Amino acid sequence: MAELGEEIIRLENVYKIFGPQPRGRAFDLAKSGLGKDAVLRQSGHVLGLNDVSFSVNRGEIFVVMGLSGSGKSTAIRTVNKLHDVTSGHVWVDGVDVQTLKGTDLQAFRRVKMGMVFQHFALFPHRNVIDNAGYGLKVQKVPKAERDVASLKALSLVGLEPYANNATQELSGGMQQRVGLARALASDPDILLMDEAFSALDPLIRRQMQDELMVIQKELQKTILFITHDLNEALRIGDRVCIMKDGAVVQIGTPEEILTQPATGYVAEFVQDVDQGRVIEVQEVMITPGPIKASMSLGDALHSLGDRAGAFVVDDQGRPTHVFTVNDGIQASDLSSALRTDFEQCGPHATLNEVYAAAGRGIPIAVVDDDGKLIGNLDPRHIMEEMGRVEQLIDGFEREVFM
């Protein structure tokens, strides 16, 4: 097994032009740097992908995000050669996919990747378990063996009890679970998911996102995920690639996209995002700097500096009490100013999750898995952070539109 984190998919200067003569004038125009609209106007060809390059690392969820028609589906389809590219290379595990043909291509698709479709694309004349086992069937795995693997995949998505149902009897969310199980059953390294959750209603979509992340952690699959929903992209993506008119606009972690939008176009997107959902506590917390219970009130107040408060920790480093400026000024000695009713959270909690707790004005203790204090979360910083991004976008808006 290859190393996690090593590059597994790479698109290298990929162009895809739709039309009767993709390699003709349209291609020259595209290479000369013209955009999709100009190419269409001047050559009548649709520029599906315009010099797209990105790479996906093993074991990550890489999300391609963009508005409808921005070329996301075209991009993902070049990876399993459902589309031929006009120019450029698509490398998967060191193989130039676009050079594969016939049985080689089929064999490659069988073992390397599973695909999940926006409208599920289940086989309506097969029941759930046979849908899940389709990839294995194509691989000529005997039925008994295939069913074992299919059931395992179905159990991953919680659909084991429905193995013998017809797919039409299931709700949309369940149908997409079957689609996911179909992709997982043959245990490929890569999952290609084209708007997999876009057809589901928001509640189910969130559940599916959560489940996908759980499954991904467990199975360490590489997931190339397509969506037009930035919230979804930022929520599940380890890295996000934003596309517009067939070209890549920005690639980065969700935080980078949010905090450093590369262009006004991205910023415009970011505007609609609920920031608190993406920014994690660990980016806002400050170093703990605990105080000792034996300190005098004055020393304690002094060591707070401009912090709203600080924690007292026990010998394992776990926070036991909190000391705030407010309590300090009113109390006569340190022990009477200490309180225990503070909130704790992990470093990966999002700002939204701690927002309510922050409302009390008392610092929040950020602890690691052992309960050791690793950070001090100032309620004022949370408010500030959430406001800061707003301002950032306002700034872009002024820049772009005025």
Added chain:
Amino acid sequence: MRFFLQTDPGFMDNRILDKWQIPFGAWIDQAIDWIFVNMRSTLDALAFPFDYLIDAFVNDFLARISWVWVVLAMALIASLARNIKVGAFVAVSLTICGLLGNAFWIETARTIGFIAVAVFFCVIVGIPIGIASGRVDAIWKVIRPILDAMQVVHSFVYMLPFIFFFGIGEVSATMVTMVFAVPPLIRLTNLGIRQVPGDVVEASRAYGAPEWRVLFDVQIPLARRAIMTGINQTLLLAISMLGIAAIMGAGGLGRLLFRALSNQDPALAASGGLAFFLVAIVLDRMTQREDTDTGNLFHRIRQAWTHRVDVEALLTEADATAQIVAHEPIVRFAPIAPKERNLMGMTLLGGLAVAISVFLPWTVDAGKISAYGRVADEDLAGQTFNGMSGQGGSWFGFLVLAFGGFVILAVIGSYLRPGTGSRWLAADGAAIAAIAAFVTATAHFLAQPYGLANDPGTGIGVLTAVAGGFVASAGAVMWLRVAPHSPLVPLSADIAWGRVIGSSIAVVVLVVGMLSGWSYDKREGRVFDPEIQAQIEELRQEAIDNPAEAGTIAARLQTVIASAAQTKELITTGAEPDGAQLGLWALVSGAVAAMAAVAAAGIPKREERYQWLWGTVAAGFGAGTFSIAMAWVFTHVRSADPNYLSGVGSFLTMMGGAFLVASTSGILKLFRRSRVYDETEPDPKVHTEELMSIGT
């Protein structure tokens, strides 16, 4: 030389057209000659499969083997391809075709064979072309204009080259039928393949399926509905081509009708037409899709013709129906209460008695009904005949057995799985069959025997049938009163005047039927010259000496009598005492049915379930009325002298009875066994949500 002598015609002179004539016809003529000379073997190779199948399969096999095998095979195919109901329908229809006579049967078999061969070739050629067109745009671009041309040009036009190359006969008839009938199949297959959702096809490819797998795993199964519709359309068009095929020399019912037209023979035309119609319906039903099991044949053929180019219309309509069917909720039906079970037991007992009765003696010493049509039935002293023998119950017995069997089936069916299966396997179905059995048996019992030397007597079988029928009817009607049935929609509060008028008309028809001839006897007034008289005496004596041979002797006697010259015809009505008076009893039964039908129409106003009850009674007596006349007709078809025919009165009575049944079955169909909704049963949707919350 003459050109130079004559003055040339001027440009405006029409004779110039001859001078500049384009010899198109001659070219074609030469081309045909060339093809004949140089491509003989190709033509033969083309004709061979058609020739072979028509000869070996149709003429040497289907038309030769026993009709029983053909009927059974067709019924079996229909049951497997569709369902048992269609299978039974096929069996009955083809049996009727056979009973029209051997000449009609042979043509029926040849028609079935001809259509089967034509459709077979259409399938062999059409589906692959359709699939190729559906998958490859370039092929469709070529095929499509060819199909358009095939469908625009009239079949009379392309008939000619086929006749040139393959001669008049079944081969060219099959080919022309194919040209006419295959385009919708190609179009629908193409459409079906194209309608398969792109992402499902892509899913198959994305999992590494080779193209043949994409085709067989996804495209063909998902195009199945369209392809089936296409086969059905092809068949309908092939049926509509039978006339032209007959002109081109194909055998079958088409030729029979053609002959009937040119000879102006109404009997041939009527029987041939009936057989033709039945064959057409049978073949159509066998190839219809599950969800389109409706529509009358002519409408369907017309539709096939109108939509032969824009085939999409055929699909969308059918698919819309399919959607509705698919979303019917699954529910349980009301279980059987103890009281209901007891009454079902009573009904079953009566039904069993009815069924057993036909194995018991119905007549003794002579035939009863059959004696009217067969002089020989007078001389059967010392013999007894059961409910199914020609001289015993004959078709009265058959029908009584069928009704009794249905009663048994309905009781057992609704006991095992109440509410499911056929809608008629319920209390009302049982009651209708039981009443019909009762009426039929009673009619046989009450019928006036032919004035014979020997009294046919009243066998124990008839009495058993009457008693059993009564018990079953009473049981079924009481069962019906407790059965938890309810209407699917609230019944209209208004009186159904249509039904009242309908049943009144039926009664009028029955009266006319009673007063019309039930028998048409051409044997009377024969001149028996001494030679024939001597033969008759001799045979009589032989029969008395040798009772074991009575049956064969009777048949010989009949032939001798029939050979006598005939001077007059005798018509006997359904009421007069010289006849069996079955018209009278049929009218009585019909009148009861009509009164019940009036009650079912809501006069006087009672609660809904009474309409169901009276509707059932009306349908039962209506079916009984029908059955009396049918038994009369078929008993004579089975055993009568060819000079003794059943009359139009019996036919009218059949119509009246059928009318009564048809006019009341509408209301019955609204009633179904009530459903119960079980609260504790897991609703799949609720379950889903639970599961999802566990998953997260």
